[in-house]
Amino acid sequence: MKVAYWPGCVSRGFTPELHGSMDKVAPLLDLELVELDRASCCGAGVIAEHNQELADTLNARTFALAQQVEGAELMMNICSTCQGAQTECQERLDANAEYRAHVNETLGEDGLTYEKGLTNKNLLWLLVEEIGLEELRSRVKRPLTDLRVGPFYGCYIVRPTDRLGIDEAKPRDTYLGQVIEALGGTVVDYAGAYKCCGFPIITMNKEVSLRQAGRHLGDAVAAAADCLVTPCPLCHLNLDLQQPLAERMVGSELRMPVLHLPQLLGLALGLEPQELGMQRHVVKPTSVIDWSTSVVGGVNGG
């Protein structure tokens, strides 16, 4: 399947292991990634906070570029925040023809137009809705047997439910759990799965921000999770990069590894932790988890 691929900014900045692991995993899922390397930052809600029309126009430009990719079935992102921020803009663009025309007028000067009705899916949605869990299961080389994984979604990909198309037919707020299970892991039920990592206010109210991260990590520790998995690199920054500071804030040792979704996939699809950049994390999953005993399925499994 060929997709117009939007990697986002953070995956090419502070979490390079995310972009890298996506690249490694894509061929194992028969995904052809056409990178949108001309597109701009989605604004992460911050540009919209400054100027809504600006954010809508920048994202309309990205959508227009995605629609130009020959033969691509849809646009794919690997960041909850990109998904949420872009969907918010797309909702306005798709809702109102007059507004769309107004935005397209600005884009028109460079010969670009956004046509209503783009499909933009996070890797998580694409896994379940396009590839399918059965297919995914059949590709597992090394089931994550005995690995206890806590899902951490990121606010932008679960709320508001109507904007994100979450309903009974598409229970997108259960997909992480379903994917963990399909990969052979055990889903850990803990309080933080749908909560906020605190990243959006890290520069404004660091204490409150870190207290949020620390609380969810602590809940995961209490629920005996081996690691968390998230489709959001911004959550990853607060939960992993800032974990030492969060530990200080909540006054207890956490040592909770946090995996990017493509890393968890990669492990089950037979890649090595090193290939997936897992040694790059602040809380090294390579040192906290003994992969040879946690992942007991072995190469012959699945």
Next chain:
Amino acid sequence: MPEFTLRLRRYDPDAGEAPYWDEHTIELESHQSVLEGILQARARFDGSIGIRCSCRAAICGSCGVRINGQPALACHTHLDQAMTGARDGVIEVEPMGNMPVIKDLIVDMDAVHWAKIRRVTPWLINKEPIPEREYIVPHEAMVDVTQSMACIQCGACVSDCLSMEVDPLFIGPAALAKAYRFVGDPRDAQHFSRLKDLAEDPHGIYDCTHCFKCIEACPKGVAPMSQIMRLRRVAGRDHQIDDGNNGGRHERSFTNLVRDYGILWEAEVLPRSYGGDSRLAKLSPRAGGELLESLPVIAKALLRGKVTPKGVLKPHRLPKDDLKQIKRIYETIEGREAGERFELNLYISGYDEEQEGAGGATPDAASDAAQGGDGGQQGAEAGQPGQSPEGSPSR
């Protein structure tokens, strides 16, 4: 008549006993409300069940509770609808969160919700001179504040606010939505001082973590978070407020970094948010202190090869031609006069009538459908934004 089982959270702080669950099976039509169910349980089985209600018609805001973990008005939730969220076939009802329980399902709104509402000076401070007759204001300005005026003070948003969960001092969604009701009102004389106050308060507009919980919780479509973003927009852009919480600087430096590089150069956001919008920001005392404090984190990130020295010192950026396009978009849109700004609020405008494939489509819709429908590319599918059947969305 169908039967439903309710599991009620019971607690009496005065009794000195721990909270517990209590189950009652009631008989009602499935379109009747959870509130009616609770009232029947109280009338038939246990007169001591504590629940607050008045209008029973989603108007007074008294009956806010959590149903199966989600905030809701008990009088506005049908029993069959509640059943769809019941994990084990039993409808679970708890008091709202973030507020102390007075008894069972009744929380102390005075101690939290109303105290916060009072915090934002929730009345109009007249512009002088007061006209002899009515104020004449532009229609659009009043339409703009109708969304925040739709609030019925039920506290559902407060109950679920994730910033408040870790920072009880946060002014919170309902009160900040109320603040926008006056900041958006042209008759009010104190826009600047209201905004300055809310921007400088460490628990004010910049303490909202953008979690969308309040948008999801509100039964009236007030979308408190969107009102908070409007407050930030007016504070940062129109009044250029340079607050002590880095809020305005964060917004401006983020926006300008994307203008200059096309994608975000994260290594610069932090110093610029603290020290101002320039490459020299890291040398400012405020930014220096913060960087020093973050040094262990930065060092670790460098050590692991997560952050490369090159990434910190040199931004990744878009190709030249694309950067030119981005700059031009910025110039066009940021250059608009205040009166020409285009801001679409779906709460007010709603969705276009047209739906793909629907009969009676307008010519515009028909052409959209033709373009989006095939060509081997993006086809709209259910679950895409703008396809919501319910009409007016809650933003």
